[in-house]
Amino acid sequence: MSKIVVVTGAAGFIGRWVVRELLERGYTVRGLDDLSNSSHRNIAEFEDSERFDLVEGDVCNPKTVTSRFDDDVDACIHLAAEIDVQESLEDPQSHFESNVVGTQNILEACRQAEARLGLVGTCMVYDMVDSDAGIDEEHPVKPASPYAGSKLAAEDLAEGYYHGYDLPVTILRPFNTYGPYQKTSMAGGVVSIFTNRDLQGKPLKIFGDGTQTRDLLYATDCARFIVDGTFSDDAIGEVLNAGTGTDISINELAEVIATEDTEITHVEHHHPQSEVQKLLCDPSKAEEMLGWEPQVSLEEGIDQLRDWLREQNES
Structure with a gap:
């Protein structure tokens, strides 16, 4: 048993x-x-x-x-x-x-x-x-x-x-x-949100100046x-x-995820007081x-997430 x-x-x-x-x-x-x-x-x-x-x-x-x-x-x-x-x-x-x-x-x-x-x-x-x-x-x-x-x-x-x-x-x-199955709304994570918006041809919105980093x-x-x-x-x-x-700034992450025609924009942060500037x-x-x-490297992970999201969007 x-x-x-x-x-x-x-x-x-x-x-x-x-x-x-x-x-x-x-x-x-x-x-x-x-x-x-x-x-x-x-x-x-x-x-x-x-x-x-x-x-x-x-x-x-x-x-x-x-x-x-x-x-x-x-x-x-x-x-x-x-x-x-x-x-x-x-x-x-x-x-x-x-x-x-x-x-x-x-x-x-x-x-x-x-x-x-x-x-x-x-x-x-x-x-x-x-x-x-x-x-x-x-x-x-x-x-x-x-x-x-x-x-x-x-x-x-x-x-x-x-x-x-x-x-x-x-x-x-x-x-x-x-990774796959993460929400792509605001309740999701930045990688899933960015990857999904890129697939949809929407601009990647960065809160604040984008220098904050994530592991x-x-x-x-x-x-x-x-x-x-x-x-x-x-x-x-x-x-x-x-x-x-290893950490990566949100600005750098957007560059990694954005394909050639995708715009990257910065918007005002909605809770700057609760933003952790550096996570490593x-x-x-x-x-x-x-x-x-x-x-799984970041590049591999983003590729796997992109493939999964593409399947979801097509089904």
Whole structure:
């Protein structure tokens, strides 16, 4: 009998890649997703699998959460979250409910089931970095939005369960992840938005001056990191970052993605106070502890995303 893993946010962008990685490794996956920021389309290819099922429900509902857990559950990967910085500034309460209260419900379910937890956080909790050294796990935190604050609060709760109850928790902070199945609206990531607009012949809009940088991680590399980190005994009680160790400015990214006739424009930033100017990961801890390193280059990743988006637009 294969090990059972509960995945929250299973029908989301990163969630569907985590589900795929788990199924390929032989796990049985119990998904939970309220489908508010995701879709059945993302997981359509798994729905015939005997080792995957999805319940539609909200992590803020304790009964819904506990319905996915029993003594057979080995682990939970918690991805369900509100993730929009701008929305968190306009409606901080919803981010608190989903990201803090929801995580509390997951932690309690894991404690009752004696299941290990991979808690997926965000690089947006970190303070600015102005050197080329990269952000490691010891870097100071400074959440600049209610979104980042709620994600950091969730991590603190998880650490409380680790120290207070000896719950096996690993905190996983992937940097900016992109790839197929990511939204191309404002709720999506910059790579997906730019690539889709280029395919449609629309201008690539850069918020602010475009000098802000991102460390861009391809979806399959992110999913491997999350699964490896969740099941590593060495990583219990640890915080782990994942990125490529290389950053690129938004201006440069636009140049890489834009084909010859595509215009690149700059527009006023809608939340400059919450913009992290430089995001560059130091992934050396994950490399040493998990033997993990990214396999997909930015050029390869953009090509794969472009091919996928082209198929979607044609179908």
